[in-house]
Amino acid sequence: MFSRRFEQPPSSSHNKSFSKSQRLGRSNSSFSKDAGVSKRRHESSRRRPTTSSSAMPSESPSDNSISAIVTLVVGQEQRIFAAHENVLAASPFFQAVLQNQMLDSQCKKISLPDEEPEIFSSVLEYLYKGDYYPRLVHNKKRNSWELEQLPEEARHEPTIYHHGVEGELLKDTVVYCAAEKYGLEELKRVALRKQGLQSGIQASTILASARYAYANTPDTDSKLRAHYLALIIRSRSTFKRSGTMQLEMFNGGTQLFFDLFVALCNHVDDISTASTPRTPRSGRPF
Template identity: 85%
Template sequence: MFSRRFEPAPPSTKSFSKTQKLGRSNSSFSKEAGISKRRHESTRRRPSTATNTGGTGPQAEISAIVTLVIGQEQRIFAAHENVLLTSPFFQSVLHNQMLDSQTKKISLPDEEPEIFSSILEYLYKGDYYPRLVHNKKRNSWELEQPSDNSRTEATIYHHPVDGDLLKDTVIYCAAEKYGLEELKRVALRKQGLQSGIQASTILASARYAYANTPDTDSKLRAHYLALIIRSRSTFKRSGTMQLEMFNGGSQLFFDLFVALCNHVDDISSAA
């Protein structure tokens, strides 16, 4: 799969800590993954996470309401049909025989309610909490800070995995499923701003990313390879890493091997 030459980040002796950003040197956070500043600066306040989602504007007012039954707990959400139609996935569902045309109800039992709430928030607002804020002085992107200085959790408990995953990784994979390319770029950039994540959570999230993205994905997968190489001093002492590699069964570790070989070749060439 990993046919392209992987360009890892410059070598570092620092272990993975709260001061080390996940995506600092990942090439996928460059202009290629550019995100409109206007889009994210226009909405800064976190909306309430409600099961009934309302839109704005005349089109939302006249659009039919679709009921969505989400997750194992069958949480009920509601969204305007024309808003959902911006997703190729929902275009297909809304126009085929899988949907009850009278009740307009869609069931997504494998989706996590918290993740789907963020998807709807993005469809209506153009971003999801915590939102991206552009720091004009530093000319860099930052995550919105809560007004009460509370800590925003970067992880989410994922029932099918039965463990914690990085929320932005799960949202990226959901965006892949729903055909929302801009949301993928937003989630990837946000993930690069997270810090202080446990090695076990990183590995579980990397495994989830490989299982829920196509082999052609060269952004989220490359992000994890760069992160593991950059934090190799931590991962080479990790019992979780050892167990993961022993169990195998994932393209992740072959890609990691190729990336490490390229990294060594680059160091040799430079020397």
């Protein structure tokens, strides 16, 4: 999978969790400035949409008045969402499901028992608004992407509880994997930009999220995986001391650690090449 060389950013000091100095906002600089956020994003809207029973986002395309309403039953608790059919049809996944349903246009229903309601809420928010809470903001002075500044009472947790792993995962990683499932390439780019823009994440959560990313993305999709490899290498002193890392490696079961081995070898090779003195044509070093 990682046949090309793994580019490793400079290392920095580390703590048990990851501070602001260890954010990986720049690790996704290969994307153009306009690639991260859809043109449909509404800068003036700062409030998070309601995610509980059957309330729909307030902002919607102009032709929604003639579009059927689809009921979505999400998660083990069977949370109810509602959305316009033409909005859901932007996703190849939902378009196929709706086309296969032999139901009356007034009673369309989709069940998503394995999805987390909080994640589906973010997906639905993106489909209506082009981004999800908290939104991306481009810092023109630094030429970098940041998360919008929120008042203290509106702060959100960067992790969610996922019933599939019975533990905490980074929300943006789960959103990325949901976007992969639903065929939303632009949402994948938005979620990828948000990776690493949070601080105070424990090593165990990073590893669990990396394992989840490997389990829910194809081998051909290396961008999210490369982000986690870069993060672990960049914070290698922390992970070296982490008993969680030792347990993860002992249990194995994923491609993660072979990819990490290759990435570390590339990193060491790069350091060795940079520190080797140049040799003149006479064969004698300078």
